[in-house]
Amino acid sequence: MEQNSFVLVAPGMQLMDNLEAVPGVVVKETTQVVDAVMAAAGGGYEAENKYHVRAMPQNVNPGREHGEAGTWRPTTAQLDALPQVYFVEEDSDCCLRAILAAFGGLNLRALKLHFYYGNSDKYLVERPCKLGGCCCCPLEMRLYQNGQQKQLIGAVVEDFDNYCARCFDCCCLCINKHKVLVGPTRESLVHKYSLVNSACCCGRVDNCCGGTCCKPSFFIDIVEPDGSLAAVAQMVYGSGDSWADCCRCAFDFNNYILPFPPKANHFERLLLLTGLLSVEYAHHSRTGGENNG
Template sequence: MDSRLDALPGVVITEQTRLADAVMAAVGGPHEAGNKYKIYQLPGDKRLATSHQDTHASWLPKKAELNAMQPAMSVVEKSSGCLRVVLALFGGYNLRALKLNFVDSSYRVPYIAHRPCKMGAACCCPLEMTMYDANGDMVGQVVEKTENCFWEQFCLCTYTQKVLVGSSRQSLVHKYNIVNPCLCCGRVNNCCGSTCCKQNFFIDITDPQGRIMSYAHKTYGGDGGCCTHDFSNYVLPFPKDATLLDRMMLVMGMLSTGYTYHTPEGTIFNS
């Protein structure tokens, strides 16, 4: 898996549809299953949009197209079923503690990610997810940005996570930012993004100084229709200078972003 990922121009991350979740969501039930993902190679001949205006002949991955491809790896969530249901009832489902197993095509687990349950930077408890290799050695961390977080999150509705690479907390090097503007205050207007009204939701990959290194985006999973239980896809072109560990950390960072900002929080008032 390592050599393949190192050579890929990018990846498409797709969550696997589960019938039980779709049925329970329709009736307002609190059932929530652990997530499963497949990660596919981003075809090198596809043109990707960089803004909502840049949509001419840009590629939107379709379910049938992805199903015809061989996944480069899969990711399986391990978390407490009881905790998932409780948090789904009380509005904290997107903050749940979990472990992610990254499984390659040979069914090995070369990387594992751990995520504790935290309240977020606005509560002085920034979110984090840490990746370890098969030997249990730390390789990096994705941490919610705390600098100016109140202004960015409450006034600009923009949420940023830092991608850090290193073998210990003391040696972490800040390599990238994953910038998730939820409304209209970012580089593009993401209002109604990743819906049948507007296909893309743009998530910028920047360097620590804020220069854009890659234009990632979340695409609507309904293949253009509105009546669907398919999940959205995350399209992640890798920055040109990204190393293997950088790429693994960016994949984990996109999953962390998806869990935190694009997963329903759940509520006791589900109807």
């Protein structure tokens, strides 16, 4: 295991680039006013997303089900005070975003995600524009070590290995799965974990109205290939300024808590973070097409 490292980038701000040194991370999407205005008006514009990734404190219980005693519910101020791990910034084509927003396919857009560690563009995610597994074109994100020569670390791919069963899960049960694959080449990728996004009451927990003021958490299970539960991520509504939390929820500026499976190494944890962002784009971000009804 590499030694934990800290770099001061601003007064009071610390950075760490060893995910094995933290029990998990908190992902906070930045609020962008232009997105809120366009979403409310049904406009065909969407700004590039940006995310702060911060270290989850030691010895907190993020919870695995609704109503669990002693669950950690951080306020916005508490989240902003946590040590920063990465700043993730989207790079995508403005014209493509506008076209897809007009037709309700904004969440399928091609993009790149830059993982900044301080001023260093350390990791790169590439996501091609695909229609999704139900159209025999599963969504995919590929994670690279960035530099003069990109090195593949792994990929996150929508799970449609059993097409008929997965179509039934998606269309009838509202359950979507994304596989986390680790390996330096596409031929050597090994399935390590899956993220299970269940939008209804058919999963391990009832996620109906989850991540809202009605039910503060939307749980996303992290399971091993044999189906055993390794960890539980969640999209959280917030626990601070009720008006700000409500606005962020209404316009899909989401907060996530991602605990890591204890045995996962740094790159597996990095791929789990990529998987969470894959789930975020596919299932918890604006699709557009508001004026098509």
